[in-house]
Amino acid sequence: MLARLFPPRMTQWLGPLVIAALGALLIATIVVVSGIVDLSAAKPHPEGWARFLHFTFDRSTAFHAGPPPPGDLDSPIRVAAGAAYYGQVCARCHGGPGFGQNPVVLSMHPRPQYLATDLPIASFSSRQLFRVVKAGVKYSAMPSWPADRRDDEIWQLVAFLRALPKMSPDAFRQLAVVSPGQAEAAVPFGNTVAPRTYALRNDHEQPVAVYKYATPAFGFSGYALSANPVATCAQCHGVNGTGGGAFPNLTIQTGDYLARTLAAYAEGRRRSGFMQMVATELSPAQITALAQYYASLPRRSSKAGAPAPLLGQQIALQGVPAAGLAPCASCHGVTRSAVKAFPLLEGQQPWYLANQMRVFRSGGRGSIVGDKLKDPMVAIAKKLSDGQIEAVAAYYAAQPPATVQSFAAVEPKR
Known part of the structure; x- marks a missing residue:
């Protein structure tokens, strides 16, 4: 009996293994084609399956961890730069000090982690955080960084994430939340125009027919449609347009140069995870108006009179x-x-x-x-x-x- 169940020669295993493989493939095909698999987000993953997926994610992140961080990773200038992006994009899923998470976000499976506590951030090294921010996570809502070749921007967000768990609600709001009172100039969206295409590193991803790589794009905050892009710009570039250290002083440039730069970001010809997100939401009329607005501000030097090497x-x-x-x-x-x-x-x-x-x-x-x-x-x-x-x-x-x-x-x- 045992000899029949466990043949002594390897060639005698071949037939049963092929039959078992074909049977498993047939069952899998019937399950998929029948539609019996429930992919509804209304039901959470079973506990064991959820743990298995998260363990796989942890191991993958550790294996593919990013390069060594820069020496000034925790500098205030990097933290402030990362805060601007987090407040515009990440906080809508991951929350912030003094704020909970949106009920819509908590209806996702898997749910985005609440990052304003020690546990999620402390469980990853800086190199692992870099990996998650840069590469994203498949089969979740975590996207990859929208601009390739911009590791400097990714490290800025990592710097902010490391500081986030110890940040007070007031400090978070000051760094990451746009205040409507920061700037008063209204920049109307204007008439609807024919969409223009823009390029991303994955713009040929199949099926192409179900995606729309075009600008203006509908964004997270709707500041373009609400004619309030200046307040959003001010979060990084300051109310007077001179920048905040990590961001450029716009008042020193000409309107032509600023308009061409915004258009280049919108079309993906210039890469930046920070600026492509903003520029793709703007209408052509807003790009022109914003360029002229900042070119018309008083021209200020960031460090005028400082010692020049x-x-x-x-x-x-x-x-x-x-x-x-x-x-x-x-x-x-x-x-x-x-x-x-x-x-x-x-x-x-x-x-x-x-x-x-x-x-x-x-x-x-x-x-x-x-x-x-x-x-x-x-x-x-x-x-x-x-x-x-x-x-x-x-x-x-x-x-x-x-x-x-x-x-x-x-x-x-x-």
Whole structure:
């Protein structure tokens, strides 16, 4: 009897195994095709299955943990930057200090965790948090980061998540919640226009027919439709438009440059998990109006009068001949036509400038053609050391804002 149940030769197992596999496949096909499987979100996962799924998620996150965090991960400037994104997007599912979670969110299965307590955040290392934020979690509502090549933004959100459990309700509201009273200017949505396509890294994901990659997009807050985008912009860029350290000073730029930049974010030609989310909700009329609004504000320097490093001045005005680098000033602000193509740097936030140079160096920023970067700044940044980047950023931050009228009206003769 045992010999029949357990044949001595391996070849004798082949037939029974094939029959068992075909039987299991047939049963699985009948179950799927019949529709008997209940995928309703109204019923939670069975306790054992839920534990199994979460264990699998924990192990996967630990195995695929991200790179080592930056040395200044817990700096206030990173925490504040991450708070702006969390308040606009994440808090709608994960809540915040002094606030509960939305009943709609708690009707999901699996439910998003409440992150304003020690347990969820403390159970993950910084590298694991990076992985979750960047890659998202399949079979849940947790999305991946919307912009590729922007690890710097992901670390900013990780910095905020680490600080969140110890944050008071008042501190959370000040950092992460947009106050309608921050800005009064109304920017009407305008007439409905023909949608324009935008590009994401997964915009060819099947089935393409059931997705709509087009802008204007319907967003989380509805600030574009309610004609209140300035209050949303002010959360990061400040009421006066000068930025908050991690975010750029908008008052130093021209309206043309700001409008082109917003359009580039909206179309996915410039990548940013922060800005693509905002820009895709704006109508063309709002993009133009916002650009003119910030260009019309008083031009303020973020660090005017601060000591300007001699090294930074040399790089800006003389370049780095040993590395084959021309002066920064040869493109940034040399003529009126150059101002239309390149951003003005005088008076910009130093941390933002230095961070953007590092983003160029890592390939996270640049003009995107297809899936390739086509931008001279990528090669330039790779030839600069961290010390040189910090020096030139400090130099430009210490300068008074430039005016377009101060530049020549035509290109210099070559």
